[in-house]
Amino acid sequence: MKENTNKSLFQRFLNGIERVGNKLPDPFILFIALALIIIIASSIFSMFNASVVHPGSGEELPIKSLASGEGIQYILSSMLDNFTGFAPLGLVLAMMLGIGLSEKVGLLDYAIRKTIMKSPPALITYTVVFVGIMGNLASDAAMVLIPPLAAMVFYKVGRHPLAGLVAGYAATGAGFTANLFIAGTDVLLAGISTEAAAIIDDSITVTPVDNWYFNIVSVFVITIVGGLITDKFIEPRLGKYKGGSVEAALEEDHPKAGKGFRNAVIAGLAYIALIVIAIFIPNSPLRGEGGTIVPSPFLDGIVPIILIFFVVIGVTYGITIGKIKSSKDVSGYMAESMKDMAGYIVLIFAIAQFVNYFSWSNIGTWVAVNGADFLKEVNFTGIWLIIGYILFTAALNFLITSGSAKWALEAPVFIPMFMQLGYSPAFTQAAYRVADSSTNIVTPLMPYMVIILAFMQKYDKKAGIGTFISLMIPYSAAFLLTWIILILIFFYAGIPFGPGVTPFL
Template sequence: MENQNKGFLGAVERLGNKLPDPFFIFVYLAAFVMVMSAIANAFGATVEHPGTGEHLEIRSLLSGEGLQYITGSMLDNFTGFAPLGLVLAMMLGIGLANKVGLLETAIKKSILNAPKSLITYAVIFIGILGNIASDAAFVLVPPLAAMVFYTVGRHPLAGLAAGFAGTGAGFTANILIAGTDALLSGISTEAAKAVDDTINVTPVDNWYFMIVSVVILSVVGVLITEKIIEPRLGTYKGDAAGKEFEEVTAVETRGLRNAAIAGLVYLGLVALAVAWPNSSLRNEDGGIIPSPFLDGIVPIVLLFFITIGVAYGVTVKKITSQGDIPKYMAESMKDMSGYIVLIFAAAQFINYFNWSHLGTWVAVNSAEFLTSIDMTGLPVIIGFVLLTALLNMIVFSGSAQWALEAPIFIPMFMLLNYDPAFIQAAYRIADSSTNIITPLNPYILIVLAFMREYDKKAGMGTLISLMLPYSLIFLSIWIVLLIIFFVTGIPFGPGVGVYLN
């Protein structure tokens, strides 16, 4: 650990540790917007709204009108903030499935039952999908992967690295609609209102891109593990006695089976409801892009997780009465308390930024500048990705960082005719890739503790050196994938392309 504070990573860690708590970052930013709005108003700054052509004056938040807005809108800013309801609703279902043990059992069963030749694939794949359990995957997948590798005679640190890479660097990808989709799309929608208040970024708008990402990152993660990490580590010669894993019990297996049956029945009923002639879940032309079905995807996904969570919980006797269901939901809400507090401050900052018209002013002038230097295509998108990757080294929370970036970059790119959902996808690949190398990731120390159970001399440098290939290669591959979608016009989600229609 003596080298932890040396070099570039040490400098990043020291800088990050000096930053205030994310809650106060938004408080300070809100205060900064107040001051800047007053200064801009004093100089008579105006901007032409790109959508309506209306000339807008920068409104001062420190004026009488501004102070009335601040006091009168505070509660509405918070309760009306789109990500709040989306994420809390999603977590009612996902949290229930997690608290009764369904997600943990599914992860263990998937990895432990994988053939030896496919163990690495299983670890990376399940690690990526593990984000459905939110941060719980960080403390479940890496140690389990290390134990599995050790049991089959492979280096346990290679398994731990693969598990951490899938869970951390692949955090934003999934084949299911997860809480991350609801959270980020809500923030994107709020930011887009500065240009067009009719824009709605939905949780499925990056779905196609993320499904492809899961497949590609799983393959790439395996190649990194088996061609780079394991050869570097060599043969494990340590003693890890007592690291045998606990088998999935018979009742847990039955619970998993019943959850799968319940989930398939539920999905079948949803499919039937959508396919039914003249279904009210389809649009007037009979299509589903757009449609009430996609508009209601959050409650549909919520009910899916409640269905499988209850089926599993009843089977394993975690749910023995009706009262147990809301009890587990309430426990999952306790885990969201920090997010709720953060959102209160973030909502004020974003709404102040938009009400004052500073957001529109920054977006219009930034877009005009980029156009004047002829930087409006792929170079500016890639530049945004790289900037986000660097910022993630000092702002670990994905939601906090997007709440910082979205009010500036979403309107700016919309004025360059880019769809906000496309920009959101560009943000996600950068934020996710560097999760595993930023010293500000609180789970790095937990993974380091797991690592020391197999190698007493392991330090922060050991862990970072193992994770750096995953981070850099994942980011590079993801940028290439983004370019492919960009050039070929493959939709990022249902009806979502690169450009605004």
């Protein structure tokens, strides 16, 4: 009876989260509403002559009303500039030109499938998790491609397909904070972080490589943890698969796909070698003053360098298999990838207005300075403040599942506040990422949950949301605990999170 009560309470808890989350508006409308709240709040603050002393310049800044004549002029005159000048917009769209091209010609799909299929049986689980993490290069497409593929592979080698499915899904969710390469997520989050840091210091730039070292270590650590959770906990719990015969056909490769992949690898390595040579030649224009790499034009130009890399390997693969026959095909595939970004572009318009209103009114500075002062007064300023922030974001994930939307909401508040306490924006961003990646896989509100549930029911007709949650919670808890420990190791050992990036300003 007690077990049934616990199940009932748990289900009611999940249903409550689902009801609250479903009542939240679409992210676009949410940020429009937040912009309106900033307009109202700025008017109230202004009525009481609120002000704040800028921590950098020492200048006293009044809270400016967005509902005043000056504020209305700003809203109307800045709307387009806020949108087109928003740092993440151009960065992400540029990256997706290259990554999208590689995806549309089939290169990323082929690389993912072949990596899993050619894995030794004893390493299949770890290969699935590793490929899932690296699948972040294909952005959200990885969440649709990798889990069902992993289920098929598990099924074909006589293992429980649901174990493969959930391992693939957990890994693709974790991949947004772990990759050996710089991906679109790094570019997107860095742009938002830079905009948020400008509230306190507009000379600070967060680059796409600022969390790179931490991401690289995370790939191997999370691969091991995800593999162990699957082999030692999930699959034994599921037991032997007794679902009977299931049609699980793998997509046939293009006859020249192998040759295309080989040529793409050769072209990619040649391009990397060219960049390395360009960096190390005497008086290289890619090095900074005094021959430094951190900072340097190379790091400043990392996005176009990565863009060209994906264009090179995508075009090479496409030409080899015959999908690219003219320059028109290249632009055509790039245009297709831009269509997939339509929702992101719409969302960015609303986010840009909110962030800039927050900054122009000086409310952002006021919240940062007063919030930091409060934390100092209660003596809550050490690394455990960051751990508390991680747990807060992990919980918020149950209500807002969009990683970019949630960071656009949190960054203008927490980055300036933590900067006041001496923490680097890139360090705060790393803390955000581990929280977001840990629990986005377990929330029922995640859009891809429905897709994963549909694949679950292909192998188990009785599978439902409870099945999904019960299988994902071990991964979520293990990833969150592991990443918190990893953050602590990097923090106390003084390991840089990226080139020249420490936890402190």
